[in-house]
Amino acid sequence: MHTNPWHLAWLVTLTSAIPLAEANTPHSFSANEIARLNWGNGAKQIALDKAPANNFGPQRLTIDEAGTGLYLLDATNQRIWLFNTTLNQFSSIRLPSKQADDFCVLDNGEHFYLLLSQKVVLINNKAQQLTDYAIKDNIRPIGIQCHEKRGLIIQAFDGNAYRHNDDTPLEFQAMVRGGYTLHALRNNASEGTILLHHEETNIGKDILVVSRNGELATFNLIGVDNNENTYLSVEEVATKGSPPRRFLRKYTPDGQLVAEAELAYSLYAYTFQDLVVTPTGDVFQIVPHKNHLKVVKWRLSTDNTRSAASRGLSLSYTETQADDFEPSEAAVEGIIKDKSAETRRIQAVSRQQIIATAKAYANKDFYVDYANITYGRQYLGGKIVKTPISRAGWYTGVPYKWCGFNSLSSFENGLKQGKKAGDKCTKCGGRSCGIRQTVGIDCSGFVSRVWGLTRKYGTSQLPNIAVRLRSKSQLRPGDILNKVGHVRLFSHRDAAGRFCVYEASSKDWKVSKRCYHAYDLKNYRPYRYKRVLSQGGSGFTTTQKLPTRFLIYGTRRIAEGQSRTYQAKVFYSDGSRRDVTHRASWREKSRYAYFRGATLYTKRVNRKKSVYIKASYAEKGKILKAGVAVTIRNTSARN
Known part of the structure; x- marks a missing residue:
């Protein structure tokens, strides 16, 4: 029987995080252009697809598990570009088709999944097709992700993630390098939460994302490094009608914001995913310009935010020109006078x-x-x-x-x-x-x-x-x-x-x-x-409000003879959540500890012991459970 990992998740509580308004000014990032590819169809060029009012660069920048290879889809030229981050050199891998809309990398570049409309094709790095997977008709894909152990994931227009052959939404929205799954929640106009769950260790964390200036327009996870630091791109709108500003942020494992810089951006060509982070914490970005595609490397710096912001904007394409795009429509005759x-x-x-x-x-x-x-x-x-x-x-x-x-x-x-x-x-x-x-x-x-x-x-x-x-x-x-x-x-x-x-x-x-x-x-x-009949909803994706995940917050290590209080929260399908600590049932399976309410009391032990604590909660006929092993430390002897 398959157990949903979100129902068994263990989350580290972020009680040490301080509000951003009170936090010290974070460190910044330095940005440098390290490579570029000219637009075109030649051997050392990457295709720019021009369409009405839009240009399209590579759909996605992605990285292999080793963190040494960046990959760009160049479907029009029937190839994938590989950029070696150690040698700063490009090479290419041939594709069997020009029709790929998206791709993902397996086995450090040995295999690739290609999204072709309503199916996904698995190929090797010799352009040989190995198998294909039909996507169910009522799933409308806009991207794909893949992992050697977790398989193929379809990212759909409705904001959900699916298996290709199952139209039941998964309870996460994306996969993240390092074994994590992702769920993003918008709390209000200036605040959101990134929920990360590690499937192998059954440990998770949430990152509170707060706008530092005005409305939080978007917040997107870039990735997690080997030290469990989290990297996000965040867009803020200072006042209504003002242009957005886009930032790169780094958060520590306990949710502290420690670095921020204003990102480069481009109005010349659309890319669905333009940022990746390596296991060592370097961030790479692709930035389309009029004649070429830039590859930019961001690295943690002690410079202040203003100097980094000017560097990011200097790498941007911020103003479009009349000849940038194909026309989208001809002039419609007639002037409306009344x-x-x-x-x-x-x-x-x-x-x-x-x-x-x-x-x-x-x-x-x-x-x-x-x-x-x-x-x-x-x-x-x-x-x-x-x-x-x-x-x-x-x-x-x-x-x-x-x-x-x-x-x-x-x-x-x-x-x-x-x-x-x-x-x-x-x-x-x-x-x-x-x-x-x-x-x-x-x-x-x-x-x-x-x-x-x-x-x-x-x-x-x-x-x-x-x-x-x-x-x-x-x-x-x-x-x-x-x-x-x-x-x-x-x-x-x-x-x-x-x-x-x-x-x-x-x-x-x-x-x-x-x-x-x-x-x-x-x-x-x-x-x-003017003649629309209904004002409709909030504009954000909404569904029937049902409990979907039940998570425990608290410590995983307790000294003998001490006690710790745990917290339980239930998450709903509409993105909301609430504290149900005092409505949940708490129990343990050990003779070395016992619960009173949500507080776990430990006894004296002659060496470290493990106790498995459990909590359950029922709502709308659904029973949600969570559990994890907690270590009781012996303080009189060395463990």
Whole structure:
């Protein structure tokens, strides 16, 4: 019988942690660029995938268990880049396909898992496919993780982690190097908690993450080093509407913040995971720039925070240029002169309807025949057309079409009539819009459809039928993040605070799902449709509130003849928790100790002894248990 490790977890209580406002100014990190790869398709280059209003660099930076190899996925060029952190040298490993969306490393680079849409493929470092794993249809992956002992984990858009063949969410959100599993909890607008559980030792800890200046926008675990120090990236927003600042933080094993520096960041290209930490505590980061990808190394320093901050920003790409991206939409004709009359004409729609329609576009399965494809470029209806799909077969997600505004039914019917599946030729000559020989949707056409509008509104027109929000923290499902040229539909924020959206713009040119850090959205403004029927929830992922984990806090070593009081907490599926110390049942299995309430009393021993303490708690018909071995120390003799 498999026992859920979270139900047997033992957590070290962080009573020694002091509030950040009272803590001494922490140490900092020094940052240095140690390598770079130019963009391109050559032998010593890495691909930059350009899409409407987005550029895509490597999906993930990852590291092997030894901590000496950094790995970057370069799927377009059919390879994985390996950077040796000792020699500061690049080498590459060939891939069997260009279609990989994400990857993870096994056996120090001997094997790799590749995420290919709704399946995962295991290959060796000779590009030989060993086996594949189909992902259940109702799990929508955005990333993968793997471990030699713990297997393959699917990271999904809904914020949960899954096994590929089981749609029951796991009770952790990610795996961490060193044998840990992760669960992030948002306590309030300025505070969150990182829960770590070590599966082999059955010991865990929680790290309280507090904003030092304003709102805690996001907090993401980077990793744990060999000394059990924890490294996080944290984004803070000082005041409503101000741009976010992103920091690298180091916490001691007992939760003390000891180092902080402002991180480099890039608005030029999207990366899902850009930071890793080595077993020795060095942090590596990839930073996309206009002509190349930088590899930056962060190391603990005695410099003050200001000098490190200026160094981090000097390595950043903070302002976008007009020619950085492919255009996302053509200009929509017509100027809205009477905004109040326009508001009266538009239809009301609920948030549930908006998200349901967005899911339908993103999850749409369809078959593309040879008649629906242009082989290269084709001149149709006064415009050069190029379909984003190049092979016949089944696909998921309505494809991008320049100026597209197709409903799901008209898209399906158009394919049956032999129309082309999308058009990604955004800078091609000829007519700019209205090509009837193609079907699909663009970014503002997608938002117009999910809002139930009867005509297409461009990104410059959507604000006329929407209310601008004071800050992104007010976003609710069905709201939008808009800038002139591109728009994203807000779905939810995950437990770490990232903004999860639907958009008709992606590496593979279709309606898809992604989660962004706050800095990724620096140039976007939040809006709410004027005719939305419900204000909805908090914007953070919510589920039915059920007890999921039961954890004990306290010491693992007690001197003979002494007593210690333990604490018990229950955690719920909505991210909340509460103290149930005095409602739990406590017991021990030893003649050397006994419980009175939650206090364990020890007897005299002639040598060190172990006592296994247990606690149980029942709620809503579910019995949760926790237990761990505690050592009673003999103080009169040397152990």
